[in-house]
Amino acid sequence: MKKNNTYKKWLSVIAICTITFIAVISCENPLKDFTVAIDTAVFQKNATITIFDPTNPTNLDGTGKVEIELLGDDAGKIVSDGGSKTNFPVVDGVLQLAVNPANAGENINFVVKVSGDDYLTTTIPVNINENDTLVTIAANMVNINDTADGINLMEDDKSLNNGTLEEDFVVATDNSGDNEATEVTIASGTEFKDANGNLIKGAGDLKVRVVNFGSQDDESLNSFPGGFSPAAIELENGEIDTEGSFSTAGFTSIDMFVGNTEVKEFSEPITIKMDVDSEVVNPNTGEKIKKGDILPVWSYSKDDGKWKYHCDTTVEEEDGQLFTVCTTTHLSWYNLDYWARGCTSRRRFDVNVVAPGVSSSSGYRLVTALVFAGTNQSVSYKSNRVQNFFNGRSFGYYRTPNANLQFVVYDGTSRYNKGNEIYRSNTFNGCDSNQITINLEEFRSSLPPQPVNVNINFSGNCDGNIIKPSSYLYMKTDYTYRGRTYTYWRYAGYIRSGRVTIYNVFLNREYEFKTYYKGVEYKHNYTFTSNTINIENFDIPAELCNSL
């Protein structure tokens, strides 16, 4: 009996010890090997705006070449990528903005005003809607010291007598060769007013700058402020139209200063005569524009980025040159345009790609454009895109204009290096057609040698913490203009949580990359040796770690 009790005691002790042991091991912290990995994408909704000088992109290298001001009702909801509400640095022509997280759920509209000593002030309307995480926009700047093809600039001064012009003053851009010119005539006796409507007296001489933008050159058309499909315009009857597009016959920018004070209005109307290229197609007739056609003029405020109906003009002809004349009492950009009502914004026009044997990873990255048939003008700045062509690929355009359009493919790799045209679709109406299909076989023989797309998976190390960065990535790229080759930083993709695919690169060739964080640039050279690159535990520089 005693032996039996001893056995039972041992059994009990063993049971208790077993449970105790279990308790000990099961109390181990299950998160002891847990690693916190952080994405550096502080902001959910971002915009990257590439400001490009087409005559020499390196003119914008560095910082401080242009100044940024944000305009519009939602401007206060925008911050720089460093979180500043007041300082928006442009580094090497790149402006990075983000929506304040407090407003991340809103549809944001604002205008970026870009100005600089060597550049014509321009504005870029930006929309970041509720679903956007990244909006990328590229806009051309007009270098007043070296204008691009199709852009002619003239500056002239005139002394004033107590703020009053004592004789007629005419400023005209070059009209030699194929150039279309703008001529501004200010009548004797005209007085000048500032932004508050006050007469400007005793401030100095009158300085007038007139810039004419032709309707046939890409560089000129790419300088059209905000692109040809603005978010909204004010029609003749005061209504706001959000579903149309411009088809331009040329545009002009006029700036005046008395001393250092910018002129906004005049006591007497000034006269603006704008030449019209005879190749412009009147979308109302489908024929080339001619004497007697009605051509509306629209004004654009560089202070708020809004287009507004100004007047109708009648096309005139003198010595074989078509032109229009209008008058105005205020300064802005003036645009000779046909306004074509677009399709509903909810409708998408799709381009479907057939490319047998071509997968997304081996796709061809090609420059595309949606253009007005006849004029070859881009429908909007968003319609010039680099697309990856592979079998089954589909991409689309919202709010296509109710006009005859064509889809064009080039063999280049960026909008600034379009290369040669290798495909042009048949003409279709932007509202009648919901889709077109492109067979890559039709122009496969014209495609350039196929580079590869490289998938990168990157993680860095900051004091033991794993960092999966999210940032814009730029790659140094050649650009040739007027026979001279420049290099500039081309947007190569967005690194999202350490992952990015870089398109159209060649293996075993060294490339130079750059990222920006809080306005500071970080460069790195890399030679790809494989289509898949894993870079793990990269030691991130201490200065960058400290700013993360």
Added chain:
Amino acid sequence: MRKNIYLFLCCLFCISIATAQESTEIPEKEEIKKTRKNALAVSGGIPGYGFEYARVLNQHFSLRIGYNTLSVENYEIQDFEIDGQNTDIIANVDYSGIDFFIEYLPFKKSSFKLVFGAGYITDLLVTGNITFDEEQQIGDITLTKEDFGDLTLNADWSGTFAPYVGFGFGRAVPKRRLGLALEIGTYYANTPDVTLTATRLLTPTEEENRDTIQDGFESFKFIPNIKLRLAYSF
């Protein structure tokens, strides 16, 4: 801290077991009356509240069938350290299970007991929502913990059949009309299915821990059972 308390309790019971017989000896006349072989009981503790039916099988063995349930909503744990970072955790627990236990009284004159059996865990889901409790200034913007995002960890043992072993004091069917019992034990369940989701800036954490998070819960096959039980015999 919880681990230390658990260890202390276990050691206390080890030491006391030798004397338990004497201190809990019941006079012969108070042995179970043959007419009182059943009991209904309510219990409370870890993992939850329950009710139970028990029946004496013989002098040493009793059968117990019970149901336990627990629901903890938004239990807040502050300043919990994960990977060197201070976090706040909002925990939720949903538990329900059915027990089939055999209670063994090794000593005739003691209420010390060993318990064996199994439980069917119909539902055991532990959810932790983890946020980092620091704000960060980015330029003019203050990033709150909501801006940083959160981690949600789910450990799910539901639908598993778990063997059980335990010990304690107090009979399944008390000798008196009412009896109080204490029981400590553990279920041996499967490793839970663990999922981790992360949002916003913490999104990479999800992928970074995809392989290790399941390993971390590998030893969490043991589900503790510590409860007080009040039984009514009839």
